[in-house]
Amino acid sequence: MLRVTRSGVALRWRKLRTLLVWGQQQKHAGFSGLSTPPPPAILVPHLFQSASCWKIDGRAVAQDIKDVIAKRVIQLRDQVGAVPGLAVVQVGHHKASDLYSRSKQLACDEVGIASFAAYLPATTPEDEVLELVNVLNADDRVHGILVQLPMPPHIQLDRVLRAVSLDKDVDGLHPINLGRLVLRGLHPTFIPCTPLGCLEILRRSRVQIENKHAVVIGCSNVVGLPTALLLQRQNATVTVIHEHTPNPAEATKRADIVVSATGVAQLVRGHWLKKGAVVLDVGTSAVQDTAADGGYRLIGDVCFEEAEFVASAITPVPGGVGPVTVAMVLSNTLQSALRFFGIATDTSDNSFTTDSHLILRCK
Ligand SMILES: NC(=O)C1=CN([C@@H]2O[C@H](COP(=O)(O)OP(=O)(O)OC[C@H]3O[C@@H](n4cnc5c(N)ncnc54)[C@H](OP(=O)(O)O)[C@@H]3O)[C@@H](O)[C@H]2O)C=CC1
Ligand SMILES: Nc1nc(=O)c2c([nH]1)NC[C@@H]1CN(c3ccc(C(=O)N[C@@H](CCC(=O)O)C(=O)O)cc3)C=[N+]21
DSSP states (O other): OOEEEETTEEEEGGGHHHHOOOOOOOOOOOOOOOOOOOOOOOSOGGGOOGGGOEEOOHHHHHHHHHHHHHHHHHHHHHHHSOOOEEEEEEESOOHHHHHHHHHHHHHHHHHTOEEEEEEEOTTOOHHHHHHHHHHHHHOTTOOEEEEOSOOOTTSOHHHHHHHSOGGGOTTOOSHHHHHHHHSTTOOOSSOOHHHHHHHHHHHHTTOOOTTOEEEEEOOOTTTHHHHHHHHHHTTOEEEEEOTTOSOHHHHHTTOSEEEEOSOOTTOBOGGGSOTTOEEEEOOOEEEEOTTSGGGEEEEOSBOHHHHTTTOSEEOOSSSSHHHHHHHHHHHHHHHHHHHHTTSOSSTTOOTTSOHHHHHHHOO
């Protein structure tokens, strides 16, 4: 039977319509409105010294974005008497999904976006997942629906992703949205959040993408593939590497920008990288560590201790791409709500969030 959890209490899902649980609205006070000053331009050879590898602070980037979103949420509430709503559907347990769900819940509370989470058992029949998605599609309080991946194998991914209303597809994984990303000259309603976050980090870090060689390691629907497409739309020359690529280091060694999203801990070694490369580490693996809180710690795809002597800039794990991904979910949800209330009908209104939305429209 489907169950949704609210404050740790399991509830039968038939009551769902009346039981949507909305996160506490945060009291907003004291926003600085200040942005982190942009770091110096990189990819300039004289700035490359092994000792000066710049550890990109994803939490600070995310905070800047969240501050802007929080203000816009207050404005929206004053304008229309409602706030944006994000619903997360997770079927079964998966460490990365659990982390993501928790981060999103906290971030929604922080910016005043209403949040709803449905954690369903791994055995939930596909029809019941589809029914839940339809309930959320019809609920005017929900402006964004995010179905967590991976799904258990008995569920046909295509059917679930297609069930999400295009207007609420804040994860950008509906085949029509992903298709629009693939097709030149077309524009998705939403772009997947991690790739969008990677672009936002590069843009805020003043990393030149055009005419550069980027290597993306991993080609999943959620991260690798859309990231490669976005970088290509920004006129990078992109190589995609996967599990069956022979000698991946040969490709990465030539890359100005490396994005790794495999979930293989410490796959990317220092000698894989070109001197001065910019490295975005998306991979997040939980490894046992009895000394750490909860008995585990998170590590990335990149061997940080080696890479920092070669790269000019690198995102750490945790504290790099992850928090920016979450900020992008909030940004897409706000954008969806603004459209719903007729305030922003397309991405030309990006004043509340990031330039990436606008830049990506240009190509
Ligand atoms: N920080 C963040 O914001 C996010 C982090 N993640 C994390 O990123 C990682 C990847 O996630 P996701 O894309 O969903 O994972 P998937 O398992 O869906 O995809 C992994 C990809 O990596 C490739 N791969 C696996 N092993 C190797 C290898 N040895 N060499 C080269 N490529 C390899 C696979 O290749 P093939 O296609 O041949 O199988 C596949 O394309 C995970 O750790 C996840 O937790 C995910 C989303 C957001
Ligand atoms: N449809 C779908 N879209 C996704 O984008 C998606 C998904 N399914 N399934 C799971 C993976 C994983 N993922 C993470 C995003 C942020 C953090 C994150 O915020 N990480 C923090 C650490 C969080 C903590 O410490 O609790 C950090 O790196 O600093 C983690 C994991 C998105 N994913």
